[in-house]
Amino acid sequence: MHKLSRRQFLTTLTGTAAASMLGYPLLSSGAFRARVIVVGGGYGGATAAKYLRLADPRIEVILIEKDEQFVSCALSNEVVAGERSLASLSFGYQPLTSFYGVKVVHDEVTRIDAESRIVSTRGGEEFGYDRLIVAPGVSFKWNAIEGYDSDAAQVLPHAWKAGEQTLLLRRQLEAMPDGGRVYIVSPPNPYKCPPGPYERAALIAHYLTQLGKQRSKVIILDAKDSFAKQALFEQGWERNYPGMISWVPASADGRVLRVDVKKRTLYTEFDAHRGDVLNVIPPQKAATIAEAAGLTNDKGWCPVDQQTFESSNREYIHVIGDACIAGSMPKAGYSANSQAKVCAAAISALIDGTAPPAPSYINTCYSIIAPDYGISVAAVYRLDKGSIVSVEGAGGSSPLDASAWERKMEATYARSWFDNITSDIFG
Amino acid sequence: MKSSLLWSIPLVLVLFQIHTAHAQPSHRMLADACAGCHGPRGQSASPMPIIAGLPEAYLEQTMRDYKTGKRPSTIMGRVARGYDDAEIDALAAFFASEVWISPPQELDPKQVKAGKRIHRDGCSSCHKDNGRFQNDTTPRLAGQWKDYLQIVLEEYWLWERRMPHLFMSIAVSEFDEEDLEALASFYASQR
Numbered sequence: 210m211h212k213l214s215r216r217q218f219l220t221t222l223t224g225t226a227a228a229s230m231l232g233y234p235l236l237s238s239g240a241f242r243a244r245v246i247v248v249g250g251g252y253g254g255a256t257a258a259k260y261l262r263l264a265d266p267r268i269e270v271i272l273i274e275k276d277e278q279f280v281s282c283a284l285s286n287e288v289v290a291g292e293r294s295l296a297s298l299s300f301g302y303q304p305l306t307s308f309y310g311v312k313v314v315h316d317e318v319t320r321i322d323a324e325s326r327i328v329s330t331r332g333g334e335e336f337g338y339d340r341l342i343v344a345p346g347v348s349f350k351w352n353a354i355e356g357y358d359s360d361a362a363q364v365l366p367h368a369w370k371a372g373e374q375t376l377l378l379r380r381q382l383e384a385m386p387d388g389g390r391v392y393i394v395s396p397p398n399p400y401k402c403p404p405g406p407y408e409r410a411a412l413i414a415h416y417l418t419q420l421g422k423q424r425s426k427v428i429i430l431d432a433k434d435s436f437a438k439q440a441l442f443e444q445g446w447e448r449n450y451p452g453m454i455s456w457v458p459a460s461a462d463g464r465v466l467r468v469d470v471k472k473r474t475l476y477t478e479f480d481a482h483r484g485d486v487l488n489v490i491p492p493q494k495a496a497t498i499a500e501a502a503g504l505t506n507d508k509g510w511c512p513v514d515q516q517t518f519e520s521s522n523r524e525y526i527h528v529i530g531d532a533c534i535a536g537s538m539p540k541a542g543y544s545a546n547s548q549a550k551v552c553a554a555a556i557s558a559l560i561d562g563t564a565p566p567a568p569s570y571i572n573t574c575y576s577i578i579a580p581d582y583g584i585s586v587a588a589v590y591r592l593d594k595g596s597i598v599s600v601e602g603a604g605g606s607s608p609l610d611a612s613a614w615e616r617k618m619e620a621t622y623a624r625s626w627f628d629n630i631t632s633d634i635f636g
Numbered sequence: 637m638k639s640s641l642l643w644s645i646p647l648v649l650v651l652f653q654i655h656t657a658h659a660q661p662s663h664r665m666l667a668d669a670c671a672g673c674h675g676p677r678g679q680s681a682s683p684m685p686i687i688a689g690l691p692e693a694y695l696e697q698t699m700r701d702y703k704t705g706k707r708p709s710t711i712m713g714r715v716a717r718g719y720d721d722a723e724i725d726a727l728a729a730f731f732a733s734e735v736w737i738s739p740p741q742e743l744d745p746k747q748v749k750a751g752k753r754i755h756r757d758g759c760s761s762c763h764k765d766n767g768r769f770q771n772d773t774t775p776r777l778a779g780q781w782k783d784y785l786q787i788v789l790e791e792y793w794l795w796e797r798r799m800p801h802l803f804m805s806i807a808v809s810e811f812d813e814e815d816l817e818a819l820a821s822f823y824a825s826q827r
């Protein structure tokens with residue numbers, strides 16, 4: 210709606226921030242007091258890089274990210290539903306360099322030597338660090354569902370990393386016949402964006418309706434027996450797409466064990482499901498680089514000190530975002546953004562030799578069920594005896610008895626959240 | 637030996653209490669967490685309201701009204717209940733000291749003109765200086781996001797939302813949706 214003006218506004222904003230940074234002495238690289246390397250420039254890493262520079266411009270920050278552009282998973286279900294373009298979810302890293310002095314290197318980190326504190330890249334570069342922030346997101350557990358590997362994903366998309374996968378899923382929805390069946394395979398906990406598969410089911414139903422294929426069915430085969438905002442989703446599905454969406458919990462034989470790509474068939478313990486579109490969201494773990502660096506536990510996630518996000522396994526390495534275990538915070542973009550700020554403040558203090566400051570965190574997950582029907586879950590968190598816990602009496606889901614007007618407002622605010630958090634990260 | 641051990645117990649307890657006492661996060665730490673929705677420093681880049689530079693007393697009162705449910709909200713009640721009084725004061729102090737920046741917005745000049753007329757007759761006694769005026773109880777309107785202004789005006793208009801400020805509800809009650817959009821456009825057009 211205010212597409213153009215928003216861009217202009219961002220320039221105004223970042224201009225102000227840049228001007229305020231000019232107040233700091235300009236230091237040549239030799240004059241930096243410490244160097245922090247950030248691996249991964251997504252919701253967590255890019256926020257941490259920017260906020261570290263804001264906290265203390267005498268810290269040199271090098272962000273190493275393998276892709277030239279970040280494509281947000283959040284709101285990518287709107288791309289699946291033909292409601293927005295992938296370009297609207299894509300962000301470059303230039304503002305981080307121009308306005309905040311973050312050095313951005315596009316390369317893949319292949320090795321982290323925690324002993325000598327050196328990071329090596331596929332391009333053959335080496336970077337020493339005083340502290341390292343690892344924010345690489347998740348990797349998929351290929352073959353955890355038998356037959357589902359990266360090749361299978363080229364035919365049966367997961368679309369759980371935004372980009373070509375998202376478009377592939379959309380094209381398959383466009384090509385399928387009316388009366389066809391779409392299966393969504395929903396993973397076991399923990400995984401990134403707990404409400405994501407259920408939002409997707411709704412927006413797929415929306416798109417099929419738009420395409421005149423309302424006789425089609427969307428079936429979720431789940432490895433779980435309950436899910437985030439369940440009552441709100443079930444109500445939203447029924448109100449907006451009566452009879453189109455069904456959910457099969459693990460206890461009703463919903464857990465998918467095997468996939469046959471050629472036959473487009475999913476196998477559970479007792480049943481076989483043949484579908485027109487199969488969206489398989491595989492089980493997840495911390496990204497491979499975290500595993501390779503020895504940062505993960507036996508379940509594949511990274512335990513950390515939940516105030517500083519310093520790894521429990523390796524000194525001077527901090528892990529934030531989807532890859533880390535952050536108490537009761539879910540794996541979400543807002544969580545990663547909030548953790549990054551707490552981590553940046555802690556690192557700045559540690560470099561100063563002072564105590565890390567008392568933390569405060571927020572997460573919110575908006576879900577869009579129809580273009581004018583949104584719901585949300587929110588929480589405010591604090592540290593309690595070393596664990597991140599949600600503040601009692603606060604947070605929770607949108608009310609079940611909310612009016613149509615409120616649902617519409619929440620859909621508006623969901624998109625506004627995206628614009629604001631991405632301006633906080635990349636602007 | 638025994639007596640020295642006994643002596644040290646209260647000391648240990650005191651130390652333990654100091655350690656577990658709930659340290660108050662800094663103003664910035666608390667406020668940075670809001671930026672995910674309200675934009676960096678509260679300078680929102682889209683309809684969620686700009687809160688940078690609003691009056692401190694207004695911010696405090698509004699957060700308390702959200703917290704108690706006196707002011708209805710889609711989400712702020714759930715957020716505000718996460719903070720105690722001291723934290724709300726800290727948040728208010730932080731955002732009040734930030735700078736309001738009016739974003740450029742695409743607006744319909746006809747609506748802006750119509751809105752100006754209604755403003756002059758019905759709203760300018762409180763929202764002086766074309767909505768730029770603010771004091772402890774009245775927030776700035778000039779340069780706020782149009783969509784947000786329209787949403788709040790609709791909230792005042794919908795009696796079932798039970799907004800706290802009765803005067804505002806009475807002030808908008810005689811208008812229709814078109815008028816409300818015109819008013820929102822007018823304030824949004826101001827710098």
Ligand SMILES: Cc1cc2nc3c(=O)[nH]c(=O)nc-3n(C[C@H](O)[C@H](O)[C@H](O)COP(=O)(O)OP(=O)(O)OC[C@H]3O[C@@H](n4cnc5c(N)ncnc54)[C@H](O)[C@@H]3O)c2cc1C
Pocket residue numbers: 248249250251252253254273274275276279281282283284285286316317318319344345346347368369370401402405496498529530531532540541542543544545573574575576
């Ligand atoms: C469909 C869907 C919808 C979602 N909707 C929402 C939502 O509405 N709200 C919300 O809050 N969250 C949402 N999420 C979740 C959100 O996208 C993630 O939680 C968030 O991206 C996590 O941030 P992160 O920084 O940990 O990882 P990411 O954002 O995934 O960033 C990791 C980055 O690290 C880079 N990287 C990885 N390994 C290396 C390496 N070895 N070297 C260099 N670079 C590397 C990657 O290229 C990537 O850019 C959604 C997710 C999905 C899939």
